[in-house]
Amino acid sequence: MIDPSNTGPDAARATPLLEVRGLSVVFDTPDGCHRVVDNVDLQVSAGRTLGLVGESGSGKSVTCLAVLRLLAVRGRVTSGEVLFQGRDLLKVSEEEMEALRGCQIGMVFQDPMVSLNPVRTIGWQIAESLHLHQNLSKSGAAKRTLELLDLVGIPEPKTRFGEYPHQFSGGMSQRAMIAMAIACQPKLLIADEPTTALDVTIQAQILELLSDLKKELDMALILITHDLGVIAEAADDVAVMYAGRVVEEAPVLDLFDSPLHHYTMGLLNSLPRIDRSVDRLSAIEGAAPPPQDFVEGCRFEPRCGHCDDACSGVRPDFSQISDTRRVACMHPVAAT
Amino acid sequence: MTRYVLIKVLRSIFTLWIVVSAVFLVLRASGDPLYSVFSLGTPEATLDVFRAKWGIDKSIFEQYVIYLGDILRGDFGTSFFDGQSAWDLVTERLPKTLLLGGTTFVISVIAGVLLGTIAALKRGTVWDRGIMTAAVASFSMPSYFLALLLILLFSLKLRWLPTAGADTWKHLILPATTLGLTLSGSIARFTRSAMLEVLRQSYMRTARAKGAPRWRQIAWHALPNAAIPTVTVIGFQLGWLIGGSVVIETVFAWPGAGRLFITSVGVRDFAVVQLFILMVASTVILANLLVDILYGFLDPRISVTGGGGK
Numbered sequence: 001m002i003d004p005s006n007t008g009p010d011a012a013r014a015t016p017l018l019e020v021r022g023l024s025v026v027f028d029t030p031d032g033c034h035r036v037v038d039n040v041d042l043q044v045s046a047g048r049t050l051g052l053v054g055e056s057g058s059g060k061s062v063t064c065l066a067v068l069r070l071l072a073v074r075g076r077v078t079s080g081e082v083l084f085q086g087r088d089l090l091k092v093s094e095e096e097m098e099a100l101r102g103c104q105i106g107m108v109f110q111d112p113m114v115s116l117n118p119v120r121t122i123g124w125q126i127a128e129s130l131h132l133h134q135n136l137s138k139s140g141a142a143k144r145t146l147e148l149l150d151l152v153g154i155p156e157p158k159t160r161f162g163e164y165p166h167q168f169s170g171g172m173s174q175r176a177m178i179a180m181a182i183a184c185q186p187k188l189l190i191a192d193e194p195t196t197a198l199d200v201t202i203q204a205q206i207l208e209l210l211s212d213l214k215k216e217l218d219m220a221l222i223l224i225t226h227d228l229g230v231i232a233e234a235a236d237d238v239a240v241m242y243a244g245r246v247v248e249e250a251p252v253l254d255l256f257d258s259p260l261h262h263y264t265m266g267l268l269n270s271l272p273r274i275d276r277s278v279d280r281l282s283a284i285e286g287a288a289p290p291p292q293d294f295v296e297g298c299r300f301e302p303r304c305g306h307c308d309d310a311c312s313g314v315r316p317d318f319s320q321i322s323d324t325r326r327v328a329c330m331h332p333v334a335a336t
Numbered sequence: 337m338t339r340y341v342l343i344k345v346l347r348s349i350f351t352l353w354i355v356v357s358a359v360f361l362v363l364r365a366s367g368d369p370l371y372s373v374f375s376l377g378t379p380e381a382t383l384d385v386f387r388a389k390w391g392i393d394k395s396i397f398e399q400y401v402i403y404l405g406d407i408l409r410g411d412f413g414t415s416f417f418d419g420q421s422a423w424d425l426v427t428e429r430l431p432k433t434l435l436l437g438g439t440t441f442v443i444s445v446i447a448g449v450l451l452g453t454i455a456a457l458k459r460g461t462v463w464d465r466g467i468m469t470a471a472v473a474s475f476s477m478p479s480y481f482l483a484l485l486l487i488l489l490f491s492l493k494l495r496w497l498p499t500a501g502a503d504t505w506k507h508l509i510l511p512a513t514t515l516g517l518t519l520s521g522s523i524a525r526f527t528r529s530a531m532l533e534v535l536r537q538s539y540m541r542t543a544r545a546k547g548a549p550r551w552r553q554i555a556w557h558a559l560p561n562a563a564i565p566t567v568t569v570i571g572f573q574l575g576w577l578i579g580g581s582v583v584i585e586t587v588f589a590w591p592g593a594g595r596l597f598i599t600s601v602g603v604r605d606f607a608v609v610q611l612f613i614l615m616v617a618s619t620v621i622l623a624n625l626l627v628d629i630l631y632g633f634l635d636p637r638i639s640v641t642g643g644g645g646k
Contacts, residue, residue, distance in 0.1 A: 068545060070541060070544055070545060095549075098547045098548070098549055099547060100547070101544070101545055101546065101547035102545060102546035102547035102548075103547055106545075107545040109538060109541065109542060109545075111538060114537065114538040114539065115538040115539055115541070115542045116539055116542065117539040117542070117543070117557055117561070118539070118561065118635075118636070118637060119560045119561055119564075119634065119635060119636060120556075120557075120560075121636075128546060128548070128556075129546050129547075132546060132547050132548060132552075133547060164636040164637070166636070166637045177542075180542075180546065181545075
């Protein structure tokens with residue numbers, strides 16, 4: 001399931017393709033502004049998959065939308081840097097950003113059925129990416145589109161080319177979305193819950209496709225999900241987000257073997273596992289706070305069974321456990 | 337496909353039959369045309385001669401059967417007053433009406449869609465509020481009142497434009513503006529709400545994530561989707577446009593079929609009124625048919641060939 005050769009410390013130490021530093025995003029609402037992403041650091045290198053895991057509302061999607069500068073009007077970045085190949089994306093012009101989107105950085109969204117334009121053919125929508133970023137003739141773009149459809153495993157590309165999204169199943173739509181996102185062979189692919197809207201059997205196929213493409217095109221992949229199963233299957237490194245903050249970062253094997261944050265621990269304990277026999281799955285008490293209830297101190301404190309006075313009031317700093325592991329907790333789980 | 341067309345055609349014929357019958361009945365219930373032509377005191381014997389000549393001496397049922405038979409043969413009757421065929425009278429004035437209506441329609445659709453799109457894109461700004469205020473004002477104001485305001489300003493005060501007639505392009509400006517303001521106002525409102533709906537769809541974010549520039553997102557992704565509900569509304573507005581032009585032709589003394597219609601109603605000129613309404617009904621039905629066909633082109637989810645409806 002997990003390829004151990006891929007998780008060595010050397011790979012992670014390479015210069016990251018994308019480095020997010022201290023990113024904060026606030027949403028302006030009628031009852032004040034909420035900081036939904038709070039000082040987030042992330043990094044991902046070519047050929048690696050970063051799994052970004054967290055509950056709904058933990059800020060994982062917003063972080064990635066902010067990277068591509070695709071936030072809705074009421075969301076804005078208040079601080080931080082998004083370094084892509086050394087360039088701060090938050091500082092480049094909108095025109096430069098347009099040239100990057102879909103070309104150097106591709107994005108796949110959660111619900112493929114509504115993320116495709118209903119009045120345009122699949123072929124048109126994929127060819128549009130090529131048309132926007134590559135100097136291809138019309139027939140050249142059509143030929144390349146057919147290759148892409150074939151690459152993402154859509155049978156009978158010639159027929160499918162002229163069909164509309166409503167004629168596609170969910171899985172096929174997501175394949176088409178992926179074809180669109182990788183059309184220009186991006187260096188970075190961000191997949192925002194790419195399998196959430198799909199059947200379980202289709203989920204596995206899509207994850208496999210993403211992994212294959214990542215290897216084939218030597219991309220960096222950011223995989224956003226709330227599903228630890230998906231993380232275990234596809235990620236090399238994991239960043240766990242809770243209430244707008246990253247609370248733990250680790251290579252995937254280490255994370256599953258010995259989680260350091262009590263939240264990660266809770267998540268893993270709530271998961272049915274073959275290698276541990278449990279009669280009853282444990283759940284984390286309480287619910288993740290909405291942005292208006294975010295506190296300054298450790299945000300997991302209200303639900304944590306291992307906290308003391310030190311936990312509230314001050315944001316816990318990251319402790320660097322090893323080259324590749326860090327955790328933001330005053331009393332991390334003792335490593336076993 | 338054939339079945340679909342056949343049903344449409346049959347339904348259209350049925351609608352036309354209802355319209356024709358209703359107009360026939362209402363006209364004959366609304367008074368004797370003889371009294372609007374002859375002065376009081378004309379001897380009954382004279383009136384009877386004309387009654388026989390115009391075919392209104394028979395029972396209403398006989399008249400109805402004869403009338404339907406005539407229509408089917410393409411004979412739309414003769415005007416009571418100048419003895420010309422109703423067909424000639426109406427078609428002679430039709431080009432002027434089409435000129436006014438066509439100009440208004442084309443300009444209104446362009447202006448309405450453009451302004452509605454701008455309002456949607458600049459939602460909540462001065463642009464949006466300005467355009468929407470103007471739109472509501474223009475279509476809530478009765479067109480004849482708007483006409484009078486425009487005449488006061490541009491004809492009486494500024495003396496730029498003529499108030500009546502149809503000799504030059506200058507004559508076209510005021511009536512077309514009056515009609516067009518109302519029409520583009522409602523089209524702008526519908527386009528705006530359709531656009532707002534489309535702009536928040538996920539596929540618009542996909543287009544942005546693809547690196548499509550703003551204008552391309554609007555023109556190639558948003559507008560084709562917003563066109564689907566907007567076309568329906570524009571189709572309905574065509575019927576309104578004809579009704580509105582009848583009023584406006586009268587206000588601006590525009591020598592079109594609409595003004596002929598008003599005069600003919602006044603004097604109970606049966607044949608002319610009947611033909612005019614038959615034409616209006618046919619136009620509206622054709623427009624709706626056109627909208628249905630356009631749907632098939634605009635929205636791939638609607639399959640006309642599948643024999644299903646909307």
